[in-house]
Structure formats: C-alpha cells, structure tokens
Amino acid sequence: MQVSMNNIHKAFGKNKVLEGVDFAIQRGEIHALMGENGAGKSTLMNILTGVHKKDEGSILIDNEEREFSNPKEAEKYGLAFIHQELNIWPEMTVLDNLFINKEPVTSFGLIRTNKMKALANEQFDKLSISIPLHKEAGQCSVGEQQMIEIAKALMTDAKLIIMDEPTAALTEREIEKLFNVIRSLQKSGVSIVYISHRMEEIFSICDTITVMRDGRTVDTTPISGTSFDEVVQKMVGRELTDRFPARQTKLGETILEVNNLTRKGVFENISFHVQAGEILGVSGLMGAGRTEIMRTLFGLDGKYEGEIRVNGQPVTIRNPNHAVDLGLGFITEDRKEEGLVLDFSLKDNIALPSLYSFTKQGMISDKAEMDFVQMLIERLQVKTESAQTIARNLSGGNQQKVVIAKWIGIGPKVLILDEPTRGVDVGAKREIYQLMNELTDRGVGIIMVTSELPEVLGMSDRMVVIHEGTLAGEVTAEEASQEKIMTLATGGHIHE
Structure with missing residues (x-):
C-alpha cells in the first residue's frame, strides 16, 4: 500500500497541532516517524485512520484520494493502528480481547471458539507469546498487554500497520522477536509506519525517517543518509551534547x-x-x-x-x-x-x-x-x-x-x-x-x-x-x- 499525505492541517480549537505536514510511505517500506512529544505524530496517524478529520490537505492511497470516516472503515481497507495507549478490556479474557467485534461465526451466528483459539495460537507462536488465552487481560502485565495488542493488529491481514511505541514495554528479547515479524511482513509487501523514541530501534529496523517538529515536517531522508545526532538536532531544534548527563554522586546514609x-x-x-x-x-x-x-x-x-x-x-x-x-x-x-x-x-x-x-x-x-x-x-x-x-x-x-x-x-x-x-x-x-x-x-x-x-x-x-x-x-x-x-x-x- 502506498500512502501520500499532503499539506495536512489540523487544529483543536485555537491549538494548531498540524500546519502543512507532508508524509509518504511506499509499499513494503518501514518508515520511521519521529519528533518530540506533542510534535503531532499521533494526530497525523489518527487523521489517516479516521479518528480525526483533517482541516486542510489531501490523502492519497494507491494514487486515489481517500478519507476514512472512522477507524473500523480504515481497518477494513487494510490499515491497522497499534496505539501507544493500550486498548485492553481488563475484565475480558485474552482471547476475547483479540477478537472483540471480529469473532468468527457459523452460518447460524454461533461464535467459533475453537477457530478463535487456533488463530490466536498461530499468531502467538509467531511472536513467541506464552500468555494463557483464558487469562483475564487485566491480570496481564503492561508488557504482556502490549504483545496482545501487537498480535491483534497482525491478525487483521493489514496492508499498512502503524506502530506507535510498540516496544515501550518489551524486553530486548521480545523486541528482537517483533523485529523478525516486521521484517517478514515487509517481505510480503506490508508497509510499516514506525513511531518510536528509541534511536537504536529506528536505525536497526527502518528504511526511511521523517522528522516532525511543532506540527510541521522538518525532513525526510533514508536512514543510511543520516545519523543519531542529526536526527536529534532536527527533532529538538538544538544540539544535545550528551545523551546521559554526567552525575556527581555523593552518597549519604x-x-x-x-x-x-x-x-x-x-x-x-x-x-x-x-x-x-x-x-x-x-x-x-x-x-x-x-x-x-x-x-x-x-x-x-x-x-x-x-x-x-x-x-x-x-x-x-x-x-x-x-x-x-x-x-x-x-x-x-x-x-x-x-x-x-x-x-x-x-x-x-x-x-x-x-x-x-x-x-x-x-x-x-x-x-x-x-x-x-x-x-x-x-x-x-x-x-x-x-x-x-x-x-x-x-x-x-x-x-x-x-x-x-x-x-x-x-x-x-x-x-x-x-x-x-x-x-x-x-x-x-x-x-x-x-x-x-x-x-x-x-x-x-x-x-x-x-x-x-x-x-x-x-x-x-x-x-x-x-x-x-x-x-x-x-x-x-x-x-x-x-x-x-x-x-x-x-x-x-x-x-x-
């Protein structure tokens, strides 16, 4: 799936969040979208997937102008969004969370629980997830809930997947598993928008990077053509001399x-x-x-x-x-x-x-x-x-x-x-x-x-x-x- 967002504007009341943003992603591309908190990254993706309406600009999907009325419509078209803030129903089981509003049914309208379990186990095996399907989601750790959300998105057969801080609650081992899945998706032609503040991940997994600052597009460049320091400077508008400030440790009692x-x-x-x-x-x-x-x-x-x-x-x-x-x-x-x-x-x-x-x-x-x-x-x-x-x-x-x-x-x-x-x-x-x-x-x-x-x-x-x-x-x-x-x-x- 190819997507081109051109001159996108969005304001909430007097607060201008996006002011002429340009963003494009090619089929099978892993594209990093970076910027400080409040730069407008999530708002831009919410506009793409029908959560918000743009005020100005155009959205082209596979060279046709298109605008979704709601996220469900976008999902049916092949766009999946793994949000930073998890959308888990804590009182429901892991299995029910995976299939909420998407349960497979028989011709008589009965839910096919065994098929749900088979599909869930297949996806969990790909991600090496070992969470019991009957467990209440609210009893899962934040990291486990994150993996449930990732699995849920991957089960939609999406053509473009937006991942907003997907590894925030994951360990190094789980991140590597996720990266293997992402690379596999890329080989099959799926496009990935990857939003993260972890620089190591961006340079490890992404092909292209777009930097936003204060609701505007600052730059789009191949990952191979930039560096950690350059990206930081574009994001914050200034140079950060040290990633971790020096400590003057004075221990007491x-x-x-x-x-x-x-x-x-x-x-x-x-x-x-x-x-x-x-x-x-x-x-x-x-x-x-x-x-x-x-x-x-x-x-x-x-x-x-x-x-x-x-x-x-x-x-x-x-x-x-x-x-x-x-x-x-x-x-x-x-x-x-x-x-x-x-x-x-x-x-x-x-x-x-x-x-x-x-x-x-x-x-x-x-x-x-x-x-x-x-x-x-x-x-x-x-x-x-x-x-x-x-x-x-x-x-x-x-x-x-x-x-x-x-x-x-x-x-x-x-x-x-x-x-x-x-x-x-x-x-x-x-x-x-x-x-x-x-x-x-x-x-x-x-x-x-x-x-x-x-x-x-x-x-x-x-x-x-x-x-x-x-x-x-x-x-x-x-x-x-x-x-x-x-x-x-x-x-x-x-x-x-």
Missing part, C-alpha cells in the same frame, strides 16, 4: 533497606538497600517480578514477608498512604490506569498527593495550590495551554511529566521510578535524567526500574538484576555492561 522481601509465588528473598543521593537501577526481563516488588514496597499489593527499614527503623507498609507518610513516592509504569486521573485537569492531578500542604483549617488556598502547580509545570516543561487542561488531552510524554511532577511535589526521601521514560522523546528524556540528578543532589534516593539497557547503564550508580522473582545479582556502574546485565537477567552467572 542508607535510607531504605529491604531484607528477604517475599510474596509467595511472585518473588522471594529480595534484599537491597538505597542510600541518600543514589540511583539504584533495577533490571530484568518482563515478568521477572520487578514491578511487583516495587508495588509491594509501596503498599499496593497487600501482605508480604520480610523486613523493610526506613532510616534504620523497621516498618510495616500497610498501604500507599502509609508509604507516602514514610517518604516514599511511586511513579507507576502504567500512567493511563494508575498514574493519572485522565479526566482531571493538570492542576488537580499534580496537586492531588500534596493537598494537605495547601490546606489551613480545612480550606484549600487556591493561590498556593496554583503557584505550586505552575512551578512544577514550568520546571518539567510540560507542553500545555494551561494548568486547567484535561490530562487526557496531553501527548503521552507530557502525561508522563505530569505524573513525575505529582510525586516530586510531595518531597520524597525515596522515589521509585518504574519505566520513567517510556514513550518519552529524546529531549524530554534528558530533562528527566537531569531532574533525577537534581533530586539525588538534594539527597533523594531513587530506585529506577527500566527495560532499556542503555538507560540503566547510563544513569545508575549501582544495579540489581531480577530473574524469575529472585535477586540474580548486583553490579556497580564501573563493572556493569550490557552483556553482564543480560547474563544475569536470563539466569546466567558472571565469572570474573
């Missing part, structure tokens, strides 16, 4: 200590500590138990065995409110379901955990609250018309900044960051890294859970690796390498 933390059947005998001013990286494959450990530490998942000490004192963390009182903050990996109240304003989301600090005699000081919120919006450079903007209307990366602002606002002693830069562009990533450095300079201890090996190596002072619910090993920044981390993550042993 141990502020959090975990000894033999256990939840039977999930993880066991997890021990580590965090010092003031330290970034402790937590690595491991998807499903290893990293997120479950952090949720337990924050009081989200009920009873546990083992010991937790804060500032040397043993504590039993009963719930998240208790964790916050002890000085812990938790930036969840799932900003859509757990990090934000999407229908609340930025102001209400950011101020929510800190309302007590603006309250006197039961009354909230609106001025103090707004000053606090505005300061954090400016500090994290959240792109928004105002603090009253509804969180749902922000780009994914700016939503992530709001989640971070919310927890920074409580002044934590220990901040847990679970996939802090997922779906965030390269410029915003560096801003988050700089913010992490500022926090540790002020004595905050940070636990950073990340699936990105360059990130865990580039920002951590020390790393622990989780394998199948157990602590596989610990390495310092000086001795760490991608090979050592992956060896531990896959159950191997390091031999010095």
Whole structure:
C-alpha cells in the first residue's frame, strides 16, 4: 500500500497541532516517524485512520484520494493502528480481547471458539507469546498487554500497520522477536509506519525517517543518509551534547533497606538497600517480578514477608498512604490506569498527593495550590495551554511529566521510578535524567526500574538484576555492561 499525505492541517480549537505536514510511505517500506512529544505524530496517524478529520490537505492511497470516516472503515481497507495507549478490556479474557467485534461465526451466528483459539495460537507462536488465552487481560502485565495488542493488529491481514511505541514495554528479547515479524511482513509487501523514541530501534529496523517538529515536517531522508545526532538536532531544534548527563554522586546514609522481601509465588528473598543521593537501577526481563516488588514496597499489593527499614527503623507498609507518610513516592509504569486521573485537569492531578500542604483549617488556598502547580509545570516543561487542561488531552510524554511532577511535589526521601521514560522523546528524556540528578543532589534516593539497557547503564550508580522473582545479582556502574546485565537477567552467572 502506498500512502501520500499532503499539506495536512489540523487544529483543536485555537491549538494548531498540524500546519502543512507532508508524509509518504511506499509499499513494503518501514518508515520511521519521529519528533518530540506533542510534535503531532499521533494526530497525523489518527487523521489517516479516521479518528480525526483533517482541516486542510489531501490523502492519497494507491494514487486515489481517500478519507476514512472512522477507524473500523480504515481497518477494513487494510490499515491497522497499534496505539501507544493500550486498548485492553481488563475484565475480558485474552482471547476475547483479540477478537472483540471480529469473532468468527457459523452460518447460524454461533461464535467459533475453537477457530478463535487456533488463530490466536498461530499468531502467538509467531511472536513467541506464552500468555494463557483464558487469562483475564487485566491480570496481564503492561508488557504482556502490549504483545496482545501487537498480535491483534497482525491478525487483521493489514496492508499498512502503524506502530506507535510498540516496544515501550518489551524486553530486548521480545523486541528482537517483533523485529523478525516486521521484517517478514515487509517481505510480503506490508508497509510499516514506525513511531518510536528509541534511536537504536529506528536505525536497526527502518528504511526511511521523517522528522516532525511543532506540527510541521522538518525532513525526510533514508536512514543510511543520516545519523543519531542529526536526527536529534532536527527533532529538538538544538544540539544535545550528551545523551546521559554526567552525575556527581555523593552518597549519604542508607535510607531504605529491604531484607528477604517475599510474596509467595511472585518473588522471594529480595534484599537491597538505597542510600541518600543514589540511583539504584533495577533490571530484568518482563515478568521477572520487578514491578511487583516495587508495588509491594509501596503498599499496593497487600501482605508480604520480610523486613523493610526506613532510616534504620523497621516498618510495616500497610498501604500507599502509609508509604507516602514514610517518604516514599511511586511513579507507576502504567500512567493511563494508575498514574493519572485522565479526566482531571493538570492542576488537580499534580496537586492531588500534596493537598494537605495547601490546606489551613480545612480550606484549600487556591493561590498556593496554583503557584505550586505552575512551578512544577514550568520546571518539567510540560507542553500545555494551561494548568486547567484535561490530562487526557496531553501527548503521552507530557502525561508522563505530569505524573513525575505529582510525586516530586510531595518531597520524597525515596522515589521509585518504574519505566520513567517510556514513550518519552529524546529531549524530554534528558530533562528527566537531569531532574533525577537534581533530586539525588538534594539527597533523594531513587530506585529506577527500566527495560532499556542503555538507560540503566547510563544513569545508575549501582544495579540489581531480577530473574524469575529472585535477586540474580548486583553490579556497580564501573563493572556493569550490557552483556553482564543480560547474563544475569536470563539466569546466567558472571565469572570474573
């Protein structure tokens, strides 16, 4: 399928999102679409697939002008869109999610469950997915939900597939499986629009790259004709000198200590500590138990065995409110379901955990609250018309900044960051890294859970690796390498 989008304009009210964008993709091409959060990438693809109507411009598909009324019409024509924000029905099974509104039926209108299972197993085998089809989707991890969405899109027999941050929740091993599928699709003539902030992936899998900035097309060029630094400069309009800012590590006292933390059947005998001013990286494959450990530490998942000490004192963390009182903050990996109240304003989301600090005699000081919120919006450079903007209307990366602002606002002693830069562009990533450095300079201890090996190596002072619910090993920044981390993550042993 060939697609050409010419001089596309789109505004939401007074907010001009796209101003004369040009984008074209050839049959069997893997085309990267890149830009900072809020550059207009997702909006452009939503226009192509009938989610939004363009204000001006033309769309040609196989040299014929065409505009879809809705996503279902686009899907029937051969366009599939794997969205960054997952469209999972949590109470339904994995199988039902895969076939929702597309169930094969007999001539009598009865659902052909066995055929659904056969088709699902065939697609899961291609992607090496081992999720039980009868499992409730809401019980799956974010990474598993991502693989379900990918499988669902691949089952539509699409001619063009748009992938918006498809690997955000996947491990290196799963990414390679997905890349093999993408290359296979390309050989059969399927076109892929690949939206990602992971530069390594873009240069590994894509043929062509189009860069957008501030709602405009900046450049389109073959991947072979550009470089990492050139792409970054086109995206942000300036040069980024270092991907990871230098750290001046000054370690203080141990502020959090975990000894033999256990939840039977999930993880066991997890021990580590965090010092003031330290970034402790937590690595491991998807499903290893990293997120479950952090949720337990924050009081989200009920009873546990083992010991937790804060500032040397043993504590039993009963719930998240208790964790916050002890000085812990938790930036969840799932900003859509757990990090934000999407229908609340930025102001209400950011101020929510800190309302007590603006309250006197039961009354909230609106001025103090707004000053606090505005300061954090400016500090994290959240792109928004105002603090009253509804969180749902922000780009994914700016939503992530709001989640971070919310927890920074409580002044934590220990901040847990679970996939802090997922779906965030390269410029915003560096801003988050700089913010992490500022926090540790002020004595905050940070636990950073990340699936990105360059990130865990580039920002951590020390790393622990989780394998199948157990602590596989610990390495310092000086001795760490991608090979050592992956060896531990896959159950191997390091031999010095």
